[in-house]
Amino acid sequence: MNTNINDFEEKTTKDIKNTCLTSNGEDSEEAKLCMIEEEFRQGLDSVKVLGPSVTFYGSARLKEDHPDYIRAHKLSYRIAKELGYIVMSGGGAGIMEASNRGAFDAKVDSIGLTIKLPREQHTNPYVTKEIPFRFFFSRQASMSYVTEACIFCAGGFGTLSELCEVLTLLQTGKIGRVPVILFGTEFWTPMQNVFKEILADKYKTISEEDFNFYVITDDEDEVLEIIKKSKMRNGEDALY
Numbered sequence: 001m002n003t004n005i006n007d008f009e010e011k012t013t014k015d016i017k018n019t020c021l022t023s024n025g026e027d028s029e030e031a032k033l034c035m036i037e038e039e040f041r042q043g044l045d046s047v048k049v050l051g052p053s054v055t056f057y058g059s060a061r062l063k064e065d066h067p068d069y070i071r072a073h074k075l076s077y078r079i080a081k082e083l084g085y086i087v088m089s090g091g092g093a094g095i096m097e098a099s100n101r102g103a104f105d106a107k108v109d110s111i112g113l114t115i116k117l118p119r120e121q122h123t124n125p126y127v128t129k130e131i132p133f134r135f136f137f138s139r140q141a142s143m144s145y146v147t148e149a150c151i152f153c154a155g156g157f158g159t160l161s162e163l164c165e166v167l168t169l170l171q172t173g174k175i176g177r178v179p180v181i182l183f184g185t186e187f188w189t190p191m192q193n194v195f196k197e198i199l200a201d202k203y204k205t206i207s208e209e210d211f212n213f214y215v216i217t218d219d220e221d222e223v224l225e226i227i228k229k230s231k232m233r234n235g236e237d238a239l240y
Helices: 013-024 029-047 067-083 095-105 136-145 157-171 185-202 208-213 220-229
Strands: 053-057 086-089 110-115 129-133 150-152 180-183 215-217
Touching: 013 029, 029 110, 029 129, 029 136, 053 067, 053 095, 053 136, 053 157, 067 086, 067 095, 067 180, 067 220, 086 095, 095 110, 110 136, 129 136, 136 157, 150 157, 157 180, 157 208, 180 185, 180 220, 185 208, 185 215, 215 220
Parallel strands: 053 086, 053 150, 086 110, 110 129, 150 180, 180 215
Antiparallel strands: none
């Protein structure tokens, strides 16, 4: 029997919390561990039944008239329309909305792995399936667990944190090789210059070969070719 993401009725973070508090007692460490475990379980169970997918990362603050929003929307649309790949994002505004919107416009599943935040985060209207999270670490593990490519657009601290985590997992062999695409040379080339001048050359905290873990490009056709050639992943190579 085949299973797909629509077969899952996700629990809200409140549902998970209440279940764990009922089972383990109010504000206990066991309740917190239960919440983490259940959130991981739900996230991984939901994404591992996806077909081929890509994950977009980027700022929630960029408006729909921003050039990077427009480029992310167009790239996502082409990936969904031409390759038939599902698109995942954090489900919020900005680049996340642009990528979900591209898949939505192409009539392909548009997944939002949303998170509870005090500000900035609301689920964009182009998400066709939402997977809710309370903890960043379980959300990030789910976003990279089965995806065929990680596409990073312009972003802030959160995007850089997610990029560094994926690169660290690749560098240390904790996940199998997954294409990492830094989409937007105007944003990413200066970042790479800092990595090279400070981290690689001056302090030698990373190696030259570490730059082989990603590609910086503005070329949509190149991105599509990278995705087409990427290995199909099912989470078995995600060792963590």
